[in-house]
Amino acid sequence: MSGDPSSNGRLPADAAATAAATAAATDDAPTIAEAPPGPAHSAPPTRALPGSGETRRHVLVAIVMNKPGVLNRVSSLMRARNFNIDSLAVSKTDREDTSRMTITLHGDDVAVEQAAKQLYRLIDVLKVQDVTSDPKVEHELAFVKIRATDSNRDEVLRLIELSRGRVVDLADGSVIVEVTGTESEIDTFVSLVRTYGIKELVRTGAVVMARGSGSIEEAIKR
Amino acid sequence: MTMKTDPAKPPGPAATGRRSHVPGDGSAHAAAVERAQKGMLHEARDLKRTRIGADVLCEALLRQGVDVFFSYPGGVILPLYDVLGDYPELRHVLVRHEQGGAHAADGYARVTGTVGVCMGTSGPGATNLVTGIGTAMLDSVPMVAITGNVPSALIGKDAFQEIDINGITLPMTKHNYLVRDADELPRVIAEAFHIARTGRPGPVHVDITKDALQQETRAEHPTHAEVVEGLPGFRPNLEGHGRQLKTAATEIANAKRPVILAGHGVLHAQAWDDLKAFAEKTSIPVAWTLLGIGAMDETHPLAYGYMGMHGWKHVNRAIQSADLLIAIGMRFDDRVTGNVRTYAPYARIIHVDIDPAEIGKNVAVEVPIVGDAKRVLQALTPMVPETSADERREYLDQLADWKRDSEASSWHGSGAWRDGLLSADYVVERIGELTDHQATYVADVGQNQMWLARYTGFRNPNSHVSSGGLGTMGFSVPAAMGAALGRPDRETWAITGDGGFQMTFQELMTLVADHIPVKIALLDNKKLGMIRQWQEIIYAGNYHSASLPGPDFAKLADAFGIPAFRARTPGEVDDAIRAAQAVDGPALIWFEIAEEQNVFPMMPAGKGLSDLIEKWDGPDE
Numbered sequence: 001m002s003g004d005p006s007s008n009g010r011l012p013a014d015a016a017a018t019a020a021a022t023a024a025a026t027d028d029a030p031t032i033a034e035a036p037p038g039p040a041h042s043a044p045p046t047r048a049l050p051g052s053g054e055t056r057r058h059v060l061v062a063i064v065m066n067k068p069g070v071l072n073r074v075s076s077l078m079r080a081r082n083f084n085i086d087s088l089a090v091s092k093t094d095r096e097d098t099s100r101m102t103i104t105l106h107g108d109d110v111a112v113e114q115a116a117k118q119l120y121r122l123i124d125v126l127k128v129q130d131v132t133s134d135p136k137v138e139h140e141l142a143f144v145k146i147r148a149t150d151s152n153r154d155e156v157l158r159l160i161e162l163s164r165g166r167v168v169d170l171a172d173g174s175v176i177v178e179v180t181g182t183e184s185e186i187d188t189f190v191s192l193v194r195t196y197g198i199k200e201l202v203r204t205g206a207v208v209m210a211r212g213s214g215s216i217e218e219a220i221k222r
Numbered sequence: 223m224t225m226k227t228d229p230a231k232p233p234g235p236a237a238t239g240r241r242s243h244v245p246g247d248g249s250a251h252a253a254a255v256e257r258a259q260k261g262m263l264h265e266a267r268d269l270k271r272t273r274i275g276a277d278v279l280c281e282a283l284l285r286q287g288v289d290v291f292f293s294y295p296g297g298v299i300l301p302l303y304d305v306l307g308d309y310p311e312l313r314h315v316l317v318r319h320e321q322g323g324a325h326a327a328d329g330y331a332r333v334t335g336t337v338g339v340c341m342g343t344s345g346p347g348a349t350n351l352v353t354g355i356g357t358a359m360l361d362s363v364p365m366v367a368i369t370g371n372v373p374s375a376l377i378g379k380d381a382f383q384e385i386d387i388n389g390i391t392l393p394m395t396k397h398n399y400l401v402r403d404a405d406e407l408p409r410v411i412a413e414a415f416h417i418a419r420t421g422r423p424g425p426v427h428v429d430i431t432k433d434a435l436q437q438e439t440r441a442e443h444p445t446h447a448e449v450v451e452g453l454p455g456f457r458p459n460l461e462g463h464g465r466q467l468k469t470a471a472t473e474i475a476n477a478k479r480p481v482i483l484a485g486h487g488v489l490h491a492q493a494w495d496d497l498k499a500f501a502e503k504t505s506i507p508v509a510w511t512l513l514g515i516g517a518m519d520e521t522h523p524l525a526y527g528y529m530g531m532h533g534w535k536h537v538n539r540a541i542q543s544a545d546l547l548i549a550i551g552m553r554f555d556d557r558v559t560g561n562v563r564t565y566a567p568y569a570r571i572i573h574v575d576i577d578p579a580e581i582g583k584n585v586a587v588e589v590p591i592v593g594d595a596k597r598v599l600q601a602l603t604p605m606v607p608e609t610s611a612d613e614r615r616e617y618l619d620q621l622a623d624w625k626r627d628s629e630a631s632s633w634h635g636s637g638a639w640r641d642g643l644l645s646a647d648y649v650v651e652r653i654g655e656l657t658d659h660q661a662t663y664v665a666d667v668g669q670n671q672m673w674l675a676r677y678t679g680f681r682n683p684n685s686h687v688s689s690g691g692l693g694t695m696g697f698s699v700p701a702a703m704g705a706a707l708g709r710p711d712r713e714t715w716a717i718t719g720d721g722g723f724q725m726t727f728q729e730l731m732t733l734v735a736d737h738i739p740v741k742i743a744l745l746d747n748k749k750l751g752m753i754r755q756w757q758e759i760i761y762a763g764n765y766h767s768a769s770l771p772g773p774d775f776a777k778l779a780d781a782f783g784i785p786a787f788r789a790r791t792p793g794e795v796d797d798a799i800r801a802a803q804a805v806d807g808p809a810l811i812w813f814e815i816a817e818e819q820n821v822f823p824m825m826p827a828g829k830g831l832s833d834l835i836e837k838w839d840g841p842d843e
Contacts, residue, residue, distance in 0.1 A: 044542075044567035050586045065455060069400075073392060080393045110582060117579035123397040123417060126455045220454065 051110030057086070058112040058132045059208055061216055062101040063093070065124040073122050074101060083107065083115045087140070087183075087205030093217060098126065102207045104183075126220045131210055138208040141180045143168070144190060147197030148175045156196055163189050174199055182206075269308060275404030275435040276302040278443075279368070280309040282411035285443060288339050289313060290330065290707050292323035294350075296343020297383060299370030301435035315707070315736050318728040320347050322700035324354020325726070328363050329701030330708040332687045333662055335492060337364040337418045338704060344371045345383030348429070349390065353694060355425045356394045360691025361513060362486060364423035366414045367391070374402040374431040388429050396424035402431045404439035412449045421458025422577040423490055458576060462593035462601055470548075470572045470589045471605035477546035479568075479617055480506045483529065483558075486513035486690075487551015487576060493596035494518065494683045497550065500603045505611045507621055509537045511552045512675055515686040520679055523611075526621065530558040531825045532672040536628035538823075538831040540621055544569045551575060551595040554584040555691070556827075564830030574598045631836065642791065643816035646670065646745050647677045649795055653715060653743055654678040656799045661713040662687065662705045666698035666722035669751035672821040674717050685712070696725030702740045703729055713741065713803065720746040720772045730782040733808040741802045742810040744775055747817045755820045759838055760827075779810040788812045 064070045071090055078085050086104040093100050105112065116128045144165075148156045153175070160167060160177050169176035179189050183206055190201065210216070269277065279302060283291065290313040295303050306314055317323040320342040327338030338358075342351050348369040358365040372381040388400050397417050399410050407430070414426040444452070474480060488497050494517050501508050501518070507526040508518050518525045527537040541547065547569045552558065554573075559565040562585055571587040573580075574595060581590040591598055611618055650673045653663070659681040665671040665688040680686050687705055689697040702716035723744055733740055754768035779786035785805050789798040789812070802809035823834035 044564070046563050047565055047567055048586060049562060050582050050584070069388070069392075072389075076393050110586075114579065114583060121396075121577070121579055123453060123456045221457070 050114075051108040053108055055106045055108050055111075056132075057104060057106055058109075058130055059136075059138070059206065060101075060103040060105070060112070060116060060119070061129045061131055061208060062103065062119055062125055063127040063217060063220060064099050064101060064122075065126065066092070066095075066097050066099045067124055070099065070122075070124045071101075073124060074103075074119065077118055077122065078103075078105075078115065081115065081118050083111070087203070089140075089205040089207050091207070095217070098217070102205065104206050127216055129210075129216055131208055135211040136208045137211060138182055138206050139180050140183060140186060140204050140206045141178065142186050142190070142201065142203040144177045144179065144193060144198060145169075145174050145200035146177060146193050147173065147199055149173060152196060156193070159192065163192065165189065272438045273440070274301065274305070275407050275430065275437050275439060276305045277308070278404060278407040278439060278441065279411060279430070279435070280305060280312060282408060282443060283312060283339065284309070286411070286415045287336065290315060291339035291341060292317050292326040292330075292704065293341035294318075294320050294323060294343070294347060296345075296347045296370065298372055298432040299341065299343040299347070299435070301432060302341075302370070313707075315703075315732065315738075317700070317703075317732050319726065320350035321353050321696070322703070322726055322729040322732065324351045324365075324367060325357065325694070325697050325700035326704030326707075326729075327365050327367070328354060328358045328361075328697075329664060329687050329704030331358070331363050331365055331423075331704075332361075332701075332708075333684045333705045333712075334708040335490075335684065336708075337366055337415055338708075339366050339368070341368040342370075343383065344369060344387070345385050347383075348387035349385060352390060352394070353692075355391055355427060357689050357692045357694045357697060358425040359394045359396070361689065362423050362490065363425065364418040365425040366411075366418050367395075367425055367427045369427070369429050370435065371400070371429045371431045373433040375433070377402075377431065388427070391427040394425075395427045396422075398427040398429070400429045400431075401434050404434045404437035405441040407434065407439070408441050408443040409449070409452065412444050412446075413453060416446075416449050416453070417456060420456070421460075422487075422575075459578070459592050460576070460594040460597050462574070462591040462598040466589055466591045467598070467601055467605060470591060470602060473546055473570060473572055473589060474504060474506075474548065474602075474606045477570075479540075479544045480504070480546040480548060481526070481540050481544045481569075482506050482508040483541075483547055483549040483552055484508055484510045484514040484517040485550065485552025486511070487574075487595045488514060488517040489551075489683055491551065491576075491595035491597075492683070493551075493594075493599050496596050496599035496603070498522065500599050500606075503603055503608050504606055505609050505614045505618070506548065507540065507618070509533075509541065511555070511558055511690075512671075512688055513690045514552060515675060515688075516680045516683045519681045521681065526625070528675050530555075530831075531560065532676070532821050532823065534625075534628055534676070535631075535823050535834055535836065536621065536624035538825075538834060539624050539628075541566050541569070542830075542832050547571045549573045549575075549587075550599070553580045556584075557690075559584065559831070560825050560833070561828060561830040564832060566831075641816070644790060644792055644795070644813060646747070646813070646815045646819055647673045648792055649743065649745060649789075649813050649815065650674050650717065651677045651679070652795050653717065653799055656796065656803070657713055657715065661685065661715050662702075662709055664688070664698050664702035664705055664714065664716045666716075666718035667693045667695045668719050668721065668753075669747075669755065669819070669821050670698075670717055670719040670722070670745045673745070676821075684709075695722040698722055699733075699740070699742060700726050700729045702742075703732060703738050706738050706740050714739070715741045715743055717743045717745065719751060720744060720748060720775075721750045721770055723775075724770075724772060727778070730779065730784055730808070730810075734783050737807060739806065740808050741805075742808070743799075744810060744812050745815050746772060746775065746812060747815050747819065748772060749817055751819070752821070754818065755824070758818075758820070759824070759835065775810065775812045779812075784808050784810050786810045786812060788814070790814045 089102045119128045165177040165179040168178045292315045323340040327340035331338030372384045418426045501524045509526045509529045527534040529537045572589040573587040574591040578592045665674045698716040698718035706714035757765050776786040787798040787801045798811045823836045
C-alpha cells in the first residue's frame with residue numbers, strides 16, 4: 001500500500017475519470033500545485049459510492065437471543081435502514097436461550113454487509129453470517145392448495161408425483177401438496193400447477209445450513 | 223431585578239443552586255453522595271418498610287453514580303415519587319415538560335461524559351421524551367430514559383395513558399426494555415447503564431409497569447461481571463486491528479497532504495490529549511466536525527478548523543486537496559461530505575470508528591480501523607514516523623495562506639456592521655472573549671448554531687453542546703440546564719435563536735425554581751433565519767413562514783423572575799454580557815440582531831465541498 005491515489009481502489013473504471021486521476025496523480029501523491037480544486041486544473045476524479053450497485057440474492061443467518069421482541073427489532077431495523085426482506089424464517093435452536101433467523105434479501109454486497117453490521121448493533125443479536133457464497137444446504141417448504149376436479153385430478157396427482165410433491169390433503173375439488181426444495185424449485189412447481197388454479201399458497205421461506213463440520217452456533221463467543 | 227431566594231432551600235453554597243455533585247470537589251454534598259453510593263454497593267438501607275421496585279430503581283441509580291435526574295411525575299410513576307423522599311442524595315429536577323428533561327439529561331451527559339438520566343410517566347409523558355431520546359441517539363449520547371407504564375395486567379388494553387412506548391423508542395435507542403417484574407429491575411437497570419456508556423454510547427429506554435414499581439422484592443444488584451456475562455451479544459471491540467494499524471501507519475508515512483478529521487468519538491473516548499500527541503508527532507493539521515468541536519484547542523498551531531456545509535472555506539479546501547484523510551470518531555455525515563462523489567477526490571481514507579457499521583456506510587475507505595479512538599491513537603502514535611512541521615513546511619504554509627484568505631474574506635462582521643446593525647457572529651465572538659473561552663456553550667439549531675460553531679473559539683473538550691444529528695430546535699435552554707448542573711464549575715451559556723427559544727422556554731421556570739445559573743443569549747432576528755436563508759438562496763426568494771413574530775422577551779423573562787438585558791447595537795454587547803455574568807443565577811440577554819444576516823460560506827444541499835457559496839447578491843442573471 002502506498003499513498004499513491006492512482007492505485008485508489010475506489011476510482012471507477014470509467015476511462016475519463018481514470019485518465020483524470022492519473023493526470024492529477026502521476027507517480028506521486030498530488031503536489032500542492034496540482035491538487036487544489038479550481039477551473040485551471042483538470043477535473044478531479046470522481047469518488048465511487050460504496051458498493052457496486054449490482055444486486056443479487058443474499059442469505060443471512062443470524063443467531064439471536066430467544067427473547068420477546070427480537071423479531072420486531074430485526075424487522076424494524078431492516079425497514080428503517082431501507083433493506084427489503086424477501087423471506088424470514090425464525091425457529092428455536094437446540095439451546096433454550098437462542099433462536100435462529102434465516103433472512104433472504106436482495107442487495108449489492110456492500111449493502112448487505114451494511115445490513116449485517118447493523119444487525120450486529122442489536123444487543124440481542126449474537127452472530128450474523130452471510131452464507132450466500134458458502135457451500136450449504138438450502139430448502140424451503142410450501143403448501144399449495146390446488147383446484148382439482150374429477151376431470152383433472154389424475155393429471156394433477158401425476159404431476160405432483162413427478163415433481164416429488166406429497167399430497168397431504170385430498171378433498172372434493174382440491175388437493176393440498178407439500179413441496180420442499182430451493183426457492184427456485186418451488187417457483188418452478190408453483191408455475192407448473194398454476195394452470196389448474198391455485199386456491200391458496202404458503203411458503204416458509206428458506207432455511208439454510210452450511211455444509212461441513214463448522215458451526216455458526218459454536219462460533220459464538222460467550 | 224433581584225433573585226428571590228426560596229426559604230425552603232438550605233443556606234450556604236447550596237442556595238446558589240450549585241448542588242450537583244462533582245466527584246472529589248470536597249463539598250459535604252459530594253461526600254454524602256459518595257457515602258450513599260458506597261452503601262448501595264453492599265446492601266439496601268434499612269427502610270423500616272417493605273423494599274419495593276421503586277426502591278430498587280433508586281438504589282440502582284445511586285450505584286451507577288447518578289446524582290441528578292430530570293423528571294416529571296404522572297399517574298403510573300407515582301410509586302417512585304412515593305419513595306424519592308428516602309433518597310435525598312438523588313437530586314430530582316422537576317422540569318416543566320418531559321422534552322426539557324430529556325435534553326437536560328443529554329446536556330448533562332455531554333459535559334460530564336457520564337450517563338444522563340431522565341424520567342416521565344406513561345403515555346404523553348413518554349412520548350414527550352421521544353424527541354430528546356432521538357437527539358441523544360443521533361449524537362451517540364449516553365442516556366438512560368425511564369418511563370412508567372400502566373400495570374402489566376392492563377398492557378395492551380388501551381388503558382388510560384397507555385401507549386406502546388417500547389415500540390416507539392425501539393428504532394431510536396441502542397436498546398430498550400419493558401420490565402413487568404420488580405425482581406428484574408436490578409439486572410435491567412445495570413444493563414441499561416452498561417449499554418448506554420459502553421462502546422459507541424447511546425440512549426437506552428427502560429419502561430417499568432406500575433405494579434413492578436410497587437412490588438416487594440429482595441432481588442440483589444448484579445456485579446459488573448454478571449452484567450457483561452448476561453449480554454453475550456454486546457461485546458464492543460475497542461482495540462484497533464494490528465494489521466490495519468500497520469497499514470495506516472504506512473499510509474500516514476507516505477502522505478504528503480494529510481488531514482485529520484476529528485469527530486464526537488474523540489470526545490466520547492476522552493482522547494483529546496492522544497489526538498494532540500498524534501497530531502504533534504506527525505505535524506498533521508486537525509479539522510473537526512460540528513460535534514468534534516473542542517477535541518482540540520482552537521489556538522493550537524495544528525488546529526485548522528470546522529468543516530462541512532457551513533464550515534470554513536480553508537478547511538473544506540484542505541479536505542478537497544488532501545491525499546489522505548485520517549477520520550477519527552466521525553461518520554461522514556452528509557453535512558460533512560456534501561455530494562460524496564465529489565468529496566475529497568484525491569484522498570485515500572483511514573477511518574477509525576468504534577462502530578463497525580459506520581465504516582463503509584457513507585464513503586468507501588481504504589483502511590478501516592474498528593476501535594475506541596483513545597486506544598487506537600495510543601497504539602498508532604508510536605508506529606508513525608516523527609515528522610516535523612519544517613518537513614511539511616510547504617504544505618503547512620499553503621494551508622496557513624488559505625486560512626488567512628478565508629478568514630479575511632469571511633462574511634464575518636461585514637454587511638450588518640455597515641448598517642450599524644448588530645451582527646450575530648460579533649455577539650457570539652464577544653461571548654467567547656468575555657467568558658475567556660472557559661464556559662460551556664450550548665447551541666440551538668439553525669444559524670445560531672453555525673455562528674456559535676464558527677466564531678466562539680473553543681479551548682476545552684466538552685465545552686460545546688449542540689444537537690448535530692437530529693438538529694433539534696428548542697434544544698439549547700433545556701440542554702444548558704443539564705450542562706450547568708453537570709459542570710457547575712463552568713459558566714454555562716445557552717445560545718439560541720428566537721425560533722428554538724420559543725419551543726422550550728417553559729424551562730425558564732425550572733432554571734429559577736432549581737437555581738440553575740444558565741446565561742441565555744437570545745439571538746433574535748425575528749425570523750427563522752436558516753429557513754429565510756434557504757428560501758432566499760435556494761427557493762428564489764419565495765419566503766413562506768420565515769418571519770416569526772415573537773413576544774417582548776424582556777417582559778417574558780421578567781415574568782419568570784429572570785433578569786433580562788437588551789442589546790440592539792454593537793456598542794451595547796459587552797455591557798449586556800457582563801451584566802448577565804454578574805447575576806447570581808439565570809439571566810437572559812435579548813440581542814436584537816440584523817434580521818437578514820446569512821451564514822456563509824454555505825454548501826447547498828446536493829452540491830460538493832468545492833461548491834461553496836461565499837456571498838449572495840441575488841441570483842445570476
